[in-house]
Amino acid sequence: MNSQFQALGLPASPELTDDQVRAAWRRVAAATHPDRGDGGDPAAFAAAAAAYTLLRTPAGRREALAELSQPTDGIASGHPVLGSKNQLVRYAVSMAWRIRGGRPLRLAARFVGVTAVGVLAVAAVGLQPASYALIVGALTWLAVTGRIDLAPSRPVSRRGSQRRRRL
């Protein structure tokens, strides 16, 4: 969305006025119009026209700025942009992001606790049914209670999905 501002050579600032945007549009349109003697730059002209359509009103500029500030964009927020078709890799990457965005220290403490229970159980009685059971019990506890320390998985909004396709 920053490209909308870039297309008109403007900063992404909430202080922009209608006159500034119109002046920028005039400047870019005069320099890139396809009717120029040198053929202009149709691509830049089209991008500037699309940008001006959005940014010409205060409401449009607010929308564009709000879009910029949103962390739904994978690159801006650190959320992984997934291109792999492999579901396992997809899940692992997503989980890594959720751990990083959640409370990793608490998760680590839980993991250490579960490991300690397993090690102590095996050290105390060896590989017996009771030690197996305790390890399973500790892992169940980790799975049930550890979820709250993960960051919520972000739903892909319709704008987000469009943007990822574009990326």
Add this chain to the structure above:
Amino acid sequence: MTVAAGMTLLAALPVTLVAVVSFAIAWRRGWQPGRLYRGAAWCLPMIAVWLAAIAITSRSLMLTAESPYLAWLGMWRHGVAGAYLAAAVLIAPAAIPAGLLAGGFAWSLRISSMATRAGGRSPGSAIAFDQRQWRHQVRSATARIAAPGSVPLLTAHGDFVAGAVIRAVGHPARLLTRLPAERLRSHQLVLGGTGTGKTTLLLRLWAAFMAIGLRRHAAGIAGPPLVVVLDCKGGADARRIADRSRRILRESGARNVAVWPDEARLSLWALPPKQLISTLVDLIEHGTGGAAYYTDVMEAVVALAINAPCGPPTSTADFLTRLDPGWLCLAYSAGGLDDQLALARSAGRQVPDVALRFRTLFRRLGPGLDGPGSFADADAWYCILEGTAEVTVAEAQARALVDLLASYIGSAPGSPHDPASRRQVLLAVDEFSAVSRRLPIWQLFERARSLGLAVQVSAQSWHGLARTDDERYRLAATAEGGIWLLRTPHPEPVIALAGQRAVVDSTRQLTGWLRWRRAGTSRVHDTHVADPALIRGLDVGQSAYIYRGGATFTQVKRLVAGPPALTQVPHPAGYEALSDQPDEPTRADVGRPAALPDVSAFLTEAFGPPVSPATRRGGR
């Protein structure tokens, strides 16, 4: 305690230890007994693995059946030998679930004995227990909402999650306050003073409505959602909340959020003529009795101006032009309209007065209602009415906006009989008391169901909800989606609406200073579902959700949106030089489009109307 019971507890020492620890944790954290029972249920995988491993290693069904007893024997054998860790590990698969069950049962007995005032050492024990448990429950709920992944906006089933449950009375005791999506599509009432977390709750409700609406729209069940917020307080604070609402609603899936009147406009002149007459007349404050005569004259003049043969007005200026005796007589002099012409002539002396009043009204209303624009232009509208600074203007604006919304819903694309194509609309009126004098919102309540419109009204107090008790009760009684009660000084009327529940009250004989006998009597009596003292003492972010004879006290989870400031976005290279170097524009790094868009309107706007070749030649 008898010797036999003591021996049993000692024999089952591991179970006793787990029960005591779980009892203490439940007390400390204010848990319900169900939490411990659920913990015991989650031990089932552990028990299954334990029994399966024994069955595989021993290859004997009998030994497997005897395994708890054998583990108990093994535990004592290792314990006597001093191998305490091995003893604990051997008995743990059996002792943990049994201990959790025993602890849960003991905790439920303790709660019920204190609730019936049959427990405790002193007359005030039950009260102290309840207050202490409330503090523990609040602490647990606060810790729960602090966890990043514990309170999603919606569950996988599409239920709305408001926050963590502090205490539930007459409602299921869950960890999270979950509401079915249908409740958000019904009328709701939110009462809470300033600084109690009302805005946080409202933002969560709006975001949930948007997210649920988009899910239903994606599934083909309903049309796209529309959230319309009337912030009737206004001021700088309203702009800040509008900005936050925009970011939160966009996170929920809204494509665009319009802020009225600062950034977007609506057109009053899009109303159907009949509705337009009624709205315009109601925008002007008029009295009853003798003043009703002038109201009738005004209505007649407005009707003449709007129903003119040339069609209804399209702008404020157009309408004001028509409020002229000469214009009206000329418009109706075409023939066949003798009655209207006679009316225009007879009202001629009053027309300038009517025009003056409307001129004043539109000057005060500002350009926000003069278009262009309609509710179809955005997924959400945040309308700021300056109810604190200019009450009469805010009242008129609110009236016009509600009429516009009702008209839009009535004429929106989609069959009124086909819910799959009908828009899902939420009208949220924040600080309703500021405009309640002239906004008959209960009329909307009554026909909202057929329009597919949910109305959410919020106010700072019961008395601020409407002018009369009749209107307040009418609003509260029709809140089918429930009532959210935050800290407010006078919650009794709402609590009375919530109903009562039967409780057991026990008395015991006092035999001396703080010495009670076990003998006594019990009686059943009714008490309020929600304790008024508890409501008055609610902290920031705490609310009581009252619905169908039950109350759930909730710690509301705050929604976090993206950052509001964009100053960190760097200026593009060469921006500073742009104003001085018009021939060197910055070119966007985009791909070549398939076809150039039609930008003739924008080119005209920037460079003026195109000059025809003939004119150009003539110029030369």
